[in-house]
Amino acid sequence: MSTERITHLIGGTPWTGVSERTSKVYNPATGEVTGELDLASAATVDEVVKVAHDASRAWGRTSLTKRAQVLFAFRELLNARKEEIAALITAEHGKVLSDALGEVTRGLEVVEFACGIPHLLKGGFSENVSTNVDVYSIRQPLGAVAVISPFNFPAMVPLWFVPIAVACGNSVVIKPSEKDPSAVNAVAALWKEAGLPDGVMNVVHGDKEAVDRLLEHPDIKAVSFVGSTPIARYVYEKGTANGKRVQALGGAKNHMVVLPDADLDLAADAAVNAGFGSAGERCMAISALVAVEPVADDLIAKIKQRMATLRTGDGTRGCDMGPLVTGPHRDKVVGYVEAGVEAGAELAVDGREGPFDGGDDGFWLGPTLFDKVTPDMSIYTDEIFGPVLSVVRVPSYDAALDLVNANPYGNGTAIFTNDGGAARRYQTEVEVGMVGVNVPIPVPMAYYSFGGWKNSLFGDTHAHGTEGVHFFTRGKVITSRWLDPSHGGLNLGFPTHD
Numbered sequence: 023m024s025t026e027r028i029t030h031l032i033g034g035t036p037w038t039g040v041s042e043r044t045s046k047v048y049n050p051a052t053g054e055v056t057g058e059l060d061l062a063s064a065a066t067v068d069e070v071v072k073v074a075h076d077a078s079r080a081w082g083r084t085s086l087t088k089r090a091q092v093l094f095a096f097r098e099l100l101n102a103r104k105e106e107i108a109a110l111i112t113a114e115h116g117k118v119l120s121d122a123l124g125e126v127t128r129g130l131e132v133v134e135f136a137c138g139i140p141h142l143l144k145g146g147f148s149e150n151v152s153t154n155v156d157v158y159s160i161r162q163p164l165g166a167v168a169v170i171s172p173f174n175f176p177a178m179v180p181l182w183f184v185p186i187a188v189a190c191g192n193s194v195v196i197k198p199s200e201k202d203p204s205a206v207n208a209v210a211a212l213w214k215e216a217g218l219p220d221g222v223m224n225v226v227h228g229d230k231e232a233v234d235r236l237l238e239h240p241d242i243k244a245v246s247f248v249g250s251t252p253i254a255r256y257v258y259e260k261g262t263a264n265g266k267r268v269q270a271l272g273g274a275k276n277h278m279v280v281l282p283d284a285d286l287d288l289a290a291d292a293a294v295n296a297g298f299g300s301a302g303e304r305c306m307a308i309s310a311l312v313a314v315e316p317v318a319d320d321l322i323a324k325i326k327q328r329m330a331t332l333r334t335g336d337g338t339r340g341c342d343m344g345p346l347v348t349g350p351h352r353d354k355v356v357g358y359v360e361a362g363v364e365a366g367a368e369l370a371v372d373g374r375e376g377p378f379d380g381g382d383d384g385f386w387l388g389p390t391l392f393d394k395v396t397p398d399m400s401i402y403t404d405e406i407f408g409p410v411l412s413v414v415r416v417p418s419y420d421a422a423l424d425l426v427n428a429n430p431y432g433n434g435t436a437i438f439t440n441d442g443g444a445a446r447r448y449q450t451e452v453e454v455g456m457v458g459v460n461v462p463i464p465v466p467m468a469y470y471s472f473g474g475w476k477n478s479l480f481g482d483t484h485a486h487g488t489e490g491v492h493f494f495t496r497g498k499v500i501t502s503r504w505l506d507p508s509h510g511g512l513n514l515g516f517p518t519h520d
């Protein structure tokens with residue numbers, strides 16, 4: 023099988039230089055190498071940032087009407103090509119096609135939100151705050167901004183930021199994950215086709231070297247990062263030390279609390295979908311199921327029934343769950359399963375054996391369920407980022423709440439109950455940024471903002487929605503006095519009314 027060269031896109035054109043370093047891209051369902059990715063040096067990053075910086079001047083002055091027209095055209099193209107983008111995601115990430123299509127659709131919603139940019143950028147106006155004095159506010163673009171994205175949503179996470187940044191009049195340099203870089207290149211081509219001027223949207227591929235240069239470069243004015251907590255913290259600290267505006271979304275350990283009065287069929291469906299969808303490689307995946315006794319035995323029985331029907335295999339073959347993204351990541355997750363067994367958790371369903379409907383060398387691990395997990399075990403404390411669901415049994419609502427609030431992460435959580443008062447109490451008391459009530463993955467719509475608390479977000483601005491518009495613009499307030507010539511102002515030759 024031939025491997026494809028995957029390279030940077032600068033000013034709408036593929037980079038023609040020779041890369042000193044490259045990395046391999048795999049099809050996780052077969053284990054085959056499908057691409058060779060150029061990794062940017064600091065000098066290549068400088069080349070890209072210069073193009074973006076130069077393009078930002080004219081784009082920032084382009085009318086709102088023209089900018090919105092490009093957004094509408096891009097929306098149509100992305101909608102028309104979403105199956106192609108989904109196929110690229112499945113080929114490099116491994117998630118099943120329906121899931122890949124779902125991620126592009128969620129990204130489309132942000133584009134649709136950004137189409138309303140003329141309305142979103144309307145300022146305030148206070149007339150005659152003092153005699154002949156008006157005050158008004160405007161929001162202006164920042165210049166060139168960087169987006170650094172993770173492997174697990176190669177299309178959707180960039181789409182959380184790029185449409186809003188561009189609509190606000192900025193230019194963008196995006197650095198996708200080196201594990202599944204092709205979707206971003208394909209989407210960048212659609213921006214060009216939609217009429218976005220060359221240089222406004224650029225892609226630079228790479229690893230720490232490229233990220234470090236983006237964080238240091240004086241012409242990068244803001245950084246939107248999504249990835250694991252240690253790197254998010256690093257990006258936030260280094261970016262802000264260099265005077266940049268930074269939003270850095272980190273890792274997660276999401277808890278789903280099931281109260282004894284919950285609809286257990288609904289809860290079991292939700293736990294299976296949210297625990298094993300996309301092989302658990304979602305920042306909003308449920309990885310800790312908190313069963314408030316006496317609900318655990320019945321709930322686990324229902325979950326096991328459903329798990330027995332799941333097919334794990336190649337994402338193009340209509341399976342329920344695909345492989346993990348790389349061999350080393352699969353091995354790491356299997357290491358957690360072994361650690362859980364060793365620590366004394368009860369392995370209720372072992373996903374290590376298969377069967378797997380895919381290549382022999384694919385990065386496989388089936389859905390895995392642990393019962394009787396305690397908070398000191400590594401399968402509970404760590405973000406595993408794989409298809410491993412841990413059931414923690416607790417005696418009461420208060421014990422469940424204490425457990426969730428003691429966790430250092432605070433991305434998403436859900437409560438399953440038929441008691442509206444208990445649900446309302448949970449949404450008030452829980453220290454987590456996104457809360458679902460009988461909804462396991464409470465990802466906000468594009469016109470709200472996405473973001474967690476505690477170690478799941480560094481910075482204070484969440485992604486998309488009005489917070490996204492604020493992040494990608496700076497406010498300015500103008501106080502102006504214009505003397506009225508008819509009432510004692512300067513005589514500039516205007517006719518008077520008296």
Ligand code: NAD
Binds near residue numbers: 199233
């Ligand atoms: P990662 O932190 O390994 O990588 C994210 C990005 O950082 C990539 O572009 C990568 O190239 C870059 N990077 C990696 N190591 C770096 C280093 N040492 N210095 C500078 N840059 C570096 O994350 P990942 O494995 O690609 O993605 C999975 C993680 O992302 C999980 O922890 C998941 O929870 C998190 N995530 C969070 C959200 C959220 O909204 N909070 C959304 C999606 C994913």
